[in-house]
Amino acid sequence: xxxxxxxxxxxxxxxxxxxxxxxxxxxxxxxxxxxxxxxxxxxxxxxxxxxxxxxxxxxxxxxxxxxxxxxxxxxxxxxxxxxxxxxxxxxxxxxxxxxxxxxxxxxxxxxxxx
Amino acid sequence: xxxxxxxxxxxxxxxxxxxxxxxxxxxxxxxxxxxxxxxxxxxxxxxxxxxxxxxxxxxxxxxxxxxxxxxxxxxxxxxxxxxxxxxxxxxxxxxxxxxxxxxxxxxxxx
Numbered sequence: 417x418x419x420x421x422x423x424x425x426x427x428x429x430x431x432x433x434x435x436x437x438x439x440x441x442x443x444x445x446x447x448x449x450x451x452x453x454x455x456x457x458x459x460x461x462x463x464x465x466x467x468x469x470x471x472x473x474x475x476x477x478x479x480x481x482x483x484x485x486x487x488x489x490x491x492x493x494x495x496x497x498x499x500x501x502x503x504x505x506x507x508x509x510x511x512x513x514x515x516x517x518x519x520x521x522x523x524x525x526x527x528x529x530x
Numbered sequence: 531x532x533x534x535x536x537x538x539x540x541x542x543x544x545x546x547x548x549x550x551x552x553x554x555x556x557x558x559x560x561x562x563x564x565x566x567x568x569x570x571x572x573x574x575x576x577x578x579x580x581x582x583x584x585x586x587x588x589x590x591x592x593x594x595x596x597x598x599x600x601x602x603x604x605x606x607x608x609x610x611x612x613x614x615x616x617x618x619x620x621x622x623x624x625x626x627x628x629x630x631x632x633x634x635x636x637x638x639x640x
Binding site: 523 | 560561563565571572573574575578618620622623627628629630631632633
């Protein structure tokens with residue numbers, strides 16, 4: 417596709433369930449980010465992938481959060497045993513080369529944990 | 531804590547007026563970027579200014595960077611109702627990730 421695609425756009429789940437959020441970056445982009453945004457707040461960095469380098473996981477809030485990027489393309493963010501405080505919009509972004517250049521964002525996944 | 535912090539948190543102006551938003555940061559940076567967000571979903575890149583640049587223009591946008599004061603400003607001239615959005619600065623540390631501030635909510639009244 418022409419842009420960054422995220423799915424699902426909305427996800428409602430029950431506390432304690434696991435969820436998987438998917439991100440398809442722009443083809444050829446080597447850097448991929450995950451951010452989280454709570455209502456009315458700024459973007460909280462979670463993790464980024466740069467080519468074949470080890471990902472920077474320094475922003476993951478707990479060990480319930482994990483992410484992988486297969487084949488240098490699609491990425492999945494997994495949240496295990498979801499809690500109500502995990503409710504937020506999860507945003508994925510990619511950039512062509514290095515992680516600190518212009519980012520292209522997807523429309524996000526609104527996660528609601530009941 | 532956030533690397534970049536925007537000021538003011540919220541700004542309300544009349545259509546046709548100029549809007550100025552400021553961003554302060556804490557450490558040396560490679561570049562600073564401004565993004566716009568409508569309706570709380572995906573962000574759109576507006577402009578990137580590198581650490582060796584002092585001013586940059588793009589249409590009605592003017593960005594300045596003062597590395598000695600570790601601050602940047604975004605000026606939107608002749609604002610329009612369609613400029614209503616949240617605006618974020620993001621700082622890129624050398625060899626490291628892009629970190630966003632808390633944002634400024636701009637409302638342009640028609």
